[in-house]
Amino acid sequence: MQRATLDLWVGLFVITGIGALMILSLKVGNLNTYGVTDSYVISGNFENIGGLKIRAPVKSSGVVVGRVTDIQFSTKTYDAVVTMNIDSRYLFPKDTFASILTAGLLGEQYIGLAAGGDEVMLKEGDTIMKTNSAMVLEEMIGRFLFDKASEDNAF
Amino acid sequence: MPKRIVSSIQGIGHRTLEGIWRLGRATRFFLLVLMKSATSLRRFGLVIRELYYVGVLSLIIIVVSGLFVGMVLGLQGYETLQKYGSETAVGTLVALSLVRELGPVVAALLFASRAGSAITAEIGLMKATEQLAAMGMMAVDPVARVVAPRFWAGVISMPLLAAIFSVMGVFGGYLVTVIFIGVDEGSFWSQMQSNVDFRIDILNGFIKSCFFGVAVTAIAVFEGYDSPPTAEGVSGATTRTVVTSSLAILGLDFILTAFMFRGL
Numbered sequence: 001m002q003r004a005t006l007d008l009w010v011g012l013f014v015i016t017g018i019g020a021l022m023i024l025s026l027k028v029g030n031l032n033t034y035g036v037t038d039s040y041v042i043s044g045n046f047e048n049i050g051g052l053k054i055r056a057p058v059k060s061s062g063v064v065v066g067r068v069t070d071i072q073f074s075t076k077t078y079d080a081v082v083t084m085n086i087d088s089r090y091l092f093p094k095d096t097f098a099s100i101l102t103a104g105l106l107g108e109q110y111i112g113l114a115a116g117g118d119e120v121m122l123k124e125g126d127t128i129m130k131t132n133s134a135m136v137l138e139e140m141i142g143r144f145l146f147d148k149a150s151e152d153n154a155f
Numbered sequence: 156m157p158k159r160i161v162s163s164i165q166g167i168g169h170r171t172l173e174g175i176w177r178l179g180r181a182t183r184f185f186l187l188v189l190m191k192s193a194t195s196l197r198r199f200g201l202v203i204r205e206l207y208y209v210g211v212l213s214l215i216i217i218v219v220s221g222l223f224v225g226m227v228l229g230l231q232g233y234e235t236l237q238k239y240g241s242e243t244a245v246g247t248l249v250a251l252s253l254v255r256e257l258g259p260v261v262a263a264l265l266f267a268s269r270a271g272s273a274i275t276a277e278i279g280l281m282k283a284t285e286q287l288a289a290m291g292m293m294a295v296d297p298v299a300r301v302v303a304p305r306f307w308a309g310v311i312s313m314p315l316l317a318a319i320f321s322v323m324g325v326f327g328g329y330l331v332t333v334i335f336i337g338v339d340e341g342s343f344w345s346q347m348q349s350n351v352d353f354r355i356d357i358l359n360g361f362i363k364s365c366f367f368g369v370a371v372t373a374i375a376v377f378e379g380y381d382s383p384p385t386a387e388g389v390s391g392a393t394t395r396t397v398v399t400s401s402l403a404i405l406g407l408d409f410i411l412t413a414f415m416f417r418g419l
Contacts, residue, residue, distance in 0.1 A: 001207075003200075010203050013211045017315025020322040021361070027344075028250050028325055029353040055352060064349075 038088040039066065040124040044098045044111075045079040050134025052100055052109045058084045060113040065090045068111065084111065086122075093118035099132035109134060181377045188306050188376065191299040201304035202311070209270045209305065209372075210312030214319070216265050221253075221320035224261060225327025228252055233332050242332075243342035247350040249328030254351060254360045255416070258321030260408050263367035265320075266313055267400035271375035274305050275396040278379025279389035287380075302376045309375070313368025314361055321360070359415040366407055371400040 049071060058066035066086035074081050086092070095116030102109050122128070195201055232248040278301060281287050287297040325347075332338040351357065375396045382392030 006204060006207050009211045010206045013206065013214065013312075014315065016214075017210075017312075017318055020315070020318035023322050024254060024318055024357050025353055028254065028321075028347060029351045029357045057349065 039085045040088055040122075041069070041083060041085055042122050042124075042126050042128060043081055043083045044128035044131045045074065045077060045081055046098075046100060046131050046133050047079060048100075048133040048136060049080040049082060050100055050102075050109055050136060052082065052111070052134065056110050058086065058111045058113060060090070060092070060115065065113065082111070091121040092116075094120045094122055094126070095130060096122060096128055097130045097132065098128045100134035102135070177381075180381065181373075184377050184380065185373050187298055188303050188373070191296060192303045192307060194296070194299040195303035196307065198304075201300070202307050205304045205308035206312060209274065209308045210316065213266055213269045213312065213316055216269050217262055217316045217320050218323050220261065220265055221258075221323030222327040222330075224257055224320075225249060225253065225324030225329075226331045227327075228257075228324065229328035229331035232328075233336055233338065242338055244346050245328065245332045245338060246343035246347035249332075250325055250347045250351050251356060253321045253324040253328075254356045256360075256408075256412075258324065259317045259360050259364040259367060260404060262317040262320040263313065263364065263371060263404045264401055266309075266316055266367075267371045267375075267404065268397050270309060270312070271371045271396050271400050272393045274309065274372065274375040275379040275382070275393045276389060278302065278305070278376060279382035279384075279392050282380065282382060283384040283386070283389055285384075298380075302380060306372045306376050309372025310365070310368045313371065314364040317360070317364035317367075355416070359411075362415075363408065363411050366411060367404050370403045370407055374400045374403060 052068065052071065054068055054071060056068045057064045058068065066084050068082055069085045070083040072081045072083075073079075092113055093116045095118040097114040097116060099112050099114070100109055101112045116130070228249045229245060232245040233242055236242045236244055236248065278287075281297075281301065287301065290297045290300060329343065333340045333343050378392040378396045378399070382388045
């Protein structure tokens, strides 16, 4: 085979391979929307985070407004401290409510932000005061059985 | 003790020693190839030529297999997920299975069968026809001239082929679930994009395929260089390349997966 043809084929092969890697990164892994915009960091203390993971989305009204960047356990309050990176385009009032929710039946867990009515906005390093823990099935069943038992005893 | 038992124990011992001896020889040869690589990388035309034979000629099998694997994954995933009303998660299932596991592993297995065996047969035949010895006579180092370019061509090709395999698989899954079955296109892509992570999934898959590339081509060039210079020897070496590299891929995959995805 002629040298030029050989080079052409190999060049095409390398371009295809690199193109495939680009497609994987941008289209499949959605690298272009991850961590490229300006953001500010806030945190929240949760009694129980359930199965929340780092990089889980933070949503408000179903729109992704940020991502979980760190999860630590506080030995002072014995709570989970979840750090979130929020897109700086979205500002939330100081009394915003953060809950850990589950997407669908088999979906992942994420943080849902419900904006409050305060005029002061959350800024870099602030902590969300109002939080709601993840739903734990065992606790719910336990509570249901306890209520049922107290109903039965009332009669 | 009966003579037969003694001879069978001797046989086991002999085979074990031979295995260790071959492993040592292979490691020494691998280091020699790395040392001689600088010479052949300077003459990059040699690597380009091998890239054509190792990479470009493997494209067809990789593209077609990737497409069909993706289509089957899409179909099977849809069948299972629709029972739970989560058929939109099929995009995530297809992409994660391909990018994390099937892309690097199946592409490497196909690469070992298509390109690895060809490399072994070519080097083995060059040895059997005394072309390697002739090169030595002419003061041309056969490791730098024949082995190292093939090794580097394999190492460069493998991650590219694995990426092409994964992309074709995702396309196959899209074709079956979105175009043929009618799953919502927006949900298919958005679920996939929100669950596939660049660092954890794509980058680790890429690193895996690099390791597989090194393992398969190192085994292929060693088996070729070490094959007995007969027709039977070359055929045996070719078979050993496919068997050993397939086992090495699966073993390495387990070790790398344990390192990369542990605790996630």
